[in-house]
Amino acid sequence: SQQGEEDPQALSIQEGENATMNCSYKTSINNLQWYRQNSGRGLVHLILIRSNEREKHSGRLRVTLDTSKKSSSLLITASRAADTASYFCATDAGYGNKLVFGAGTILRVKS
Amino acid sequence: EAGVAQSPRYKIIEKRQSVAFWCNPISGHATLYWYQQILGQGPKLLIQFQNNGVVDDSQLPKDRFSAERLKGVDSTLKIQPAKLEDSAVYLCASSSLRTGTYGYTFGSGTRLTVV
Numbered sequence: 001s002q003q004g005e006e007d008p009q010a011l012s013i014q015e016g017e018n019a020t021m022n023c024s025y026k027t028s029i030n031n032l033q034w035y036r037q038n039s040g041r042g043l044v045h046l047i048l049i050r051s052n053e054r055e056k057h058s059g060r061l062r063v064t065l066d067t068s069k070k071s072s073s074l075l076i077t078a079s080r081a082a083d084t085a086s087y088f089c090a091t092d093a094g095y096g097n098k099l100v101f102g103a104g105t106i107l108r109v110k111s
Numbered sequence: 112e113a114g115v116a117q118s119p120r121y122k123i124i125e126k127r128q129s130v131a132f133w134c135n136p137i138s139g140h141a142t143l144y145w146y147q148q149i150l151g152q153g154p155k156l157l158i159q160f161q162n163n164g165v166v167d168d169s170q171l172p173k174d175r176f177s178a179e180r181l182k183g184v185d186s187t188l189k190i191q192p193a194k195l196e197d198s199a200v201y202l203c204a205s206s207s208l209r210t211g212t213y214g215y216t217f218g219s220g221t222r223l224t225v226v
Contacts, residue, residue, distance in 0.1 A: 027126060033215075035217075036213075041220070042115075042218050043154070044217070054153050088154075101153035102153050103151075
């Protein structure tokens with residue numbers, strides 16, 4: 001079963017614009033992680049936010065976490081064509097460090 | 112450090128045939144995972160190993176799928192016999208006890224097509 005649900009399913013923006021993706025989940029978590037997957041490739045870890053954190057930054061990435069609403073958002077600022085990929089949120093409920101993924105958001109950045 | 116290695120990169124087989132995938136995790140990572148990713152979906156956990164012991168195989172179709180992790184290092188995932196619905200990318204990942212900081216490292220995956 002999938003824990004996280006991403007929204008929107010697909011997003012198309014112009015280079016330089018910001019991209020926001022949302023993730024909702026169902027159960028309590030230990031941490032939430034975001035991954036990127038380029039077509040036909042493996043997943044690349046982007047950022048991890050713990051349940052006691054509300055916001056985290058890494059370069060052009062900003063992640064927020066609202067445990068009361070069981071939701072998270074990933075913001076990519078000043079997007080580039082190279083950001084075109086699928087983005088997945090994944091939750092770690094702390095039971096043996098098992099990651100449960102959502103269905104992902106397909107991001108297309110047009111140059 | 113070297114990443115998670117997987118082979119083969121691609122595999123095409125006929126239904127009812129058998130197939131095996133291999134994974135070599137990052138050195139020192141005690142936990143190893145096999146995920147199945149069907150086209151257009153997120154990865155789904157098949158099995159999780161801690162060293163050479165199984166932690167979670169609740170979503171592994173045990174009538175046809177098997178996995179082992181000898182000596183707590185390399186792992187193989189086998190499908191026998193394969194069905195059309197097994198067509199997917201099979202991803203291997205590994206993590207250490209410090210996953211609370213660094214996340215999981217995934218291999219490039221094996222793309223399986225069952226015809």
